Amino acid sequence: MGGDSKGQASEAAAPVELELEVTGVAHGGVFVARHEGRVVFVSDTLPGERVLARVSDTRHDRFWRAETVRVLEPSEHRRPHVWQASSIERDPADRAGGAEFGHIELGHQRELKHQVIADAFTRMAGVAEAPEVEGIQESGKRADDERDGTRWRTRVRLHVDEEGNVGPYAARSHRVIPVADLPLATEAVERAAPLGETQMREGIIDIAVTSEGFVSVTRPDAAGDIGRRPQVVHERVGDRRFALESTGFWQVHRKAPEVLTRAVQDAVDDSLFDPRAFNLDLYGGVGLLAAAVGDRFGPTTRITSVESDERTTDHAAANLAEWIGAQTVTARVEDYLRDLTARSSAGERSRLRAGTVVLDPPRSGAGREVVDMLAGLAPAQLVYVACDPVALARDLGWLRDRGYELRSVRAFDLFPNTHHVEAVATLTRAG
Template sequence: MPRPHRPVRKNSASRGARPADTGGRATRGRRPSTPVSTDGPVLELDVERIAHGGIAVAHHEGRVVFVADAIPGERVSARVTDAAHTRFWRADTLEVLTASADRQAHVWAEASVDRAPERRAGGAEFGHIAPERQRALKAEVLTDALRRMGGVEREVEVRAVDPELAPGVRADGTGWRTRVRLQVAEDGAVGPYAARSHTVVPVASLPLAVDELADLAPLADRFQGARTIDLVAPSGADPQVIVTDESERMPRGQRPVTTEVVGDRRFAVDRDGFWQVHRGAAATLSRAVQELIDADRFDPRAANLDLYGGVGLLAAAVGDRFGETVRITSVESDERATMHAGDNLAEWVGARAVTARVDRYLASLEADAGQGERARLRDATVVLDPPRSGAGRDVVDRLAALRPRQLVYVACDPVALARDIGLLRAHGYELEELQAFDLFPNTHHVEAVARLAAIV
C-alpha cells in the first residue's frame, strides 16, 4: 500500500510546468460560472444518436436539440438550457420516460440524472451507460468521422484496456484516473465543476480515481484562498495531494520530478507535467505503436521521428521493439519534457531529444536536409502523438513533403484524427490499420492509433 502524503501547498517557488492532467489547461484565477437557463421550455424528445463530444441528438419541430445524459433509443423529458442559436438548441435530461436497456445506475452518484442538472458533477458523462454500449457509441463516432472527414469507410472496434496492463481498474470503468484536478469554491469547498459549467459541486466520492487517490482526496475539507487541488498517483512514486494557492503565478525554481513505470522501464517526468492519465494507458499505447509499425518498412538506420514526443514514451517503445541500433529523434516543444526524454532514451546511442515546435522542426528539415538526409527521411518511420487539436494542415503538409515510408498516428480526438487522415490521403498516404481503445471509461473520449503508408 503506497504511503499517503499530507497535502502539499504549492507556492511560486515550486510550481510545475502544467497541472495534473484532467483533460484541460490550467487557468489563472477563478473562472466565472457559466450561466445556464433553468426556466427554459421542457420538451419530450426521442433520442436518435450520439454526436462528437458525447451529447445525444434529437429533433424538435425540425430543429436539432443536443441533449445531455440521454442514450440513443430513449424518450426523455428535457429542459432547454440554450436557445440562442437558430439551428440548434441545448437541453438537459430531467426524466427518462422510456429507458434504454443499456441504461444503468450512474457510476458516480453525484452525476446522476436524479440530481438537478446544475448539481451534476462533470467528467463522467457516459457513466449512466453500460460499458459495452459506451464503447459501441465511441466506435460509431469514430467510424462516422472517418467517413465524413477522412473519406474512409472502415468499421471500428473500441477495445477495453487489457486488465493485465491496468491493475486495480474495475470492469465498470471506475478506478482508472491517476491524476485528478478538483476546484475550490469561494467558500473553500472542494469538488469538480458541474457538467458544462464552472460551478464547483461538492462531492463525497471520486469513483473514476484510482483507489489510493480516492482515499486521499480531501473532499470534506475547506481550502480558503486556494485555487485548485491536484491529486497525483504516479506508478513509480507515492501519491500526493497538491494545493495551489490563488496567489500563485509563474513557475520559479526547482520543479518536482516523479517516476512513471511502464513494464520494466522507468520514466522521469515532472510531477506536474503531462503523462497519460489512465493507469494502463502508457502500456496500452506503447504496445499499440509497436504492433502497428510495419517491420518490413522499418529501417533502424533511417531518420526516424517521434513527434510531440513528451518524455520519450513512444520513442522508447520503438527502441524496445527494434533494438539498440535504432536511430530516432524525439521532438517536443516543452523544454523540461525534452530534458527528461534525453535521460529516458539515453541507452540508445542513436536516440536524441530536441526542443522545438513540430512545425518549425519539420520546416528546418525540409530547408536544410542534404541529399543523404533526405533519403534517410524517405526511409523513416514517424510516430506522432499531437494534442487534442491534432497535427493540422501545416504539419501534415510539411511531413508529407519529406515523404516518410510510414506514419503511426496516436490520437485522442476522432474528428481531428479523421481530418488529418483526409489531409494525408490527399498527399498519397492511405490508412492501413487502426486500433481504438477505451482509455477514458465513463466519458465520451476515445484514443486511437493509426498506421498510414505512402502509396508509390
C-alpha cells in the first residue's frame, strides 16, 4: 500500500485498488474486510464476496475505508441495485447516497441488520438475544417485499449546489448528485421533486406528501435557506390527526406512524402502568407516542411531553388537547430532567417512581447524562424507541448497570434498502 497512511489519499496520485475478501457487516452500511492485518470498511458489497475496492480514506491508524469498483465473486444474495444512480456501474464518487443496501436481496438485508443488532447488544449491553427484524405488514402482506423495498419514503430532502444541480448527496460527502428518479420515495413524492430543474437557488429542498395526499415542496427563497417558510400540514394515524411543520420531524416510512403507535402500546406493561403517575414522553415531537399512550389508557391519563423546538411543542399541545392529563413542555430533555431532579418534591418523586417513560431520542441516542438522570428518578418502566441499534445498545448497557432489566425488544424494517432499522425496547426496574 503506497502513500501516507496518516492522511487522505492524494488526488494527484493514482487511486489504490485492493482485492478483498468481505467477511462481515459493520454498523453504518459498510462491510468488513482485511488487508495485511488492517481492517478495511468497504461499501457496496456484502459478506461472502470477493471484490476490487478503491481505497478512499487512510486517515485512521486502526482502519481504512474503500468503495467497491468491481465484484470478482458475487454473493448469492446480490441483486441488481434498485436505484441506478447508486449502482456499482457508476464511479464511487458519482453514486447517490441513501440506498446503501439496495444491491442486497431484501430478506438478507434484514438478516444483516439483525447481525448488527446482535453484535451491538452482546458487546455493549451484555444481552445475548437480539430481535429478528420484522418486515412491515399491510393488509396481511409484507408490502415492502412486493415492491422490493421501494416506494416507502413520504419525505425526501434534496440539495441544490452552486451550479444549480438538484439531487441527494453522495455517500459521506456534500457533493450533489443529479438524479432522474427517487425509487425509495412514494410516487407522489417523486412527481413533486424538481429533478432536472435548472437555475435554482443554492440550498435545501424538502418534499413531503402527507397521508391525506397534501403535497409540500419547501425551497430556498431569495434569502436562501434562512428564509424558507415551511407549511403546516396534517398527518392521520388511525382516527387521529396531527398538525406539524412540513419540514418538521415525522416518521418517513408511510406505515411507520401506525407501526410505532401499535408497538409502543404493546410495549407498555399495563400491570406497571399508572395513569395517575408522573408519566413522560421525552423527545416527544408533535405528540405521536404520547397520543399512543393516551389512546390505550384513556383521556385522563397524565403524561408530559417534552420537546426542544417551540413550534413543535405548540403543535403537540394542540394535537394532545383532548387528553385532560396531557401537558407539553418546551425544553431540552437533559435540562428538563436536571430541573425535575433538583426541584421534585417527595410526592412528585413517588409519582415518578410509579411512572412510565417513553423516549424517542435522535440517532445519537439518549446519552449518559439522560440515562443517569432517568435511572435516578427510577420510573417503573421505560419504553425506548431507537433508530440506531448501536446507540440503543450503549444506552441499554448503562441502564442495566443502573438497575434496569431488558424485558422485551422488537425491531422493524422501516428503512428498506438502507442500513437503518427501528427498535422498541421495554425496560423495568430489577428486583
